Amino acid sequence: MSEQTGKQLSKEEKDARFEAELLPVLDPLYNFAYRLTLDEDDANDLVQETYLKAYRFFDYFEQGTNAKAWLFRILKNSFINEFRKKSKQPAKVDYSEVEGYYNSEDVEGEGGVASTTDMRTESVQDLIGDEVASALNALPVDFRTVIILCDLEGFTYEEMAKILDIPIGTVRSRLHRARNSLKEKLEKYAKSMGYNS
Amino acid sequence: MESKFTEVYQKGPDDSYDTDCSKVSEMLDLIIDGEATSEEEKYFNTHLEECVSCFESHQKQKLLKGIISGHLKRVIVPESLALSIRAKIQETL
Incomplete structure (x- = not known):
């Protein structure tokens, strides 16, 4: 055919x-x-x-x-x-606010509470999944989108640029900022679980 | 080691060092997403051999990608969805 x-x-x-x-x-x-x-x-x-x-x-x-x-x-x-x-979107976060948040140092003093948790158990794996989901869901939708397309669906930058109608440079900068923001959120979580990076 | 530091110092305060690190940090995503050219990869790997802080950044970036792809649960498609898509297509067209 x-x-x-x-x-x-x-x-x-x-x-x-x-x-x-x-x-x-x-x-x-x-x-x-x-x-x-x-x-x-x-x-x-x-x-x-x-x-x-x-x-x-x-x-x-x-x-x-x-x-x-x-x-x-x-x-x-x-x-x-x-x-x-x-749709019931969470309030849009200003990009600069996300970046400012990334630099904040107020993560000390929250750790220790759950430090005895065994990371191997299934319920902890679920907890991590939930935490990743909530960190992702809290991102502005444009940032969330590039993470989904890249890390979950494995699209290339070129495919992402076509799907989103934006230049590859914009794909890269969104991805970069999205990851910085996720890293900050998840590092905070890791510390609260007794993991110090 | 010492002579290297002296050399860098003589070139100007941390200039070449910073340039390499910032170049490498801009490449992090390209590398973990498999989008870097072989030249970029070579440059990246060479730098990582001598820079602990960039090595650690790379580990973290890889870990983050792994956590997202490995821990985010996929939602299950409702069984009725494919059926209702087919039905809608037949009735509207």
């Missing part, structure tokens, strides 16, 4: 390709939607809308190209256009 640009697909072809190429991305796409909206119902709506749009514009999708990146891009645009306004 060779692909020609602008070729109109029959409904059967379209349905078959939709099942084979786009639906397998459902899991990462839903996870991305959930991490953006932080709400299961919103994630559901966002993913449904993304797939409807993808089906409608399927003729523009070139077979063999990166279906995952294409769907992520549609979802991110839908999120910006419709969901961002109405």
Whole structure:
């Protein structure tokens, strides 16, 4: 089945390709939607809308190209256009505030409480997971997005630039600031667990 | 060791040292994300052999990436979602 640009697909072809190429991305796409909206119902709506749009514009999708990146891009645009306004977002943090926070030294004196905890137990692993999630969720959505795309979904900088419609330089600087902020939050947590770095 | 320090000192207060470290620290993300060129990687690794503080920064950055990818739980897709996507497509198109 060779692909020609602008070729109109029959409904059967379209349905078959939709099942084979786009639906397998459902899991990462839903996870991305959930991490953006932080709400299961919103994630559901966002993913449904993304797939409807993808089906409608399927003729523009070139077979063999990166279906995952294409769907992520549609979802991110839908999120910006419709969901961002109405979803239950945590208050946006000013970038400079995040940076200032990173430099603060008020982490002493909080440690010691849980220092006897055994890091190997499952419940502690869960705790770390929860802590990572809450640190990530507290980031401004633009920062959270690059972390998800890069560290969870393994997109390259170039793919991220295409998904987000920003230059690679911006991808890099967002990633850098997002990681600094996460590091600060998690180091504070590590200290409170009795780990001194 | 001593002569090296003298050399650096003579060049000007910490100039070359700072430049190397700041260059390397800007490369950290490229390195851990596998986006660095082989030249950049070489430069990076050479510097790390002689700079403990950059070596530690690299360890921390790797650890952070590992913690995020390893500890963040994935949410489970509701079973009904694929079905309702298919149904919506059939009814709207």
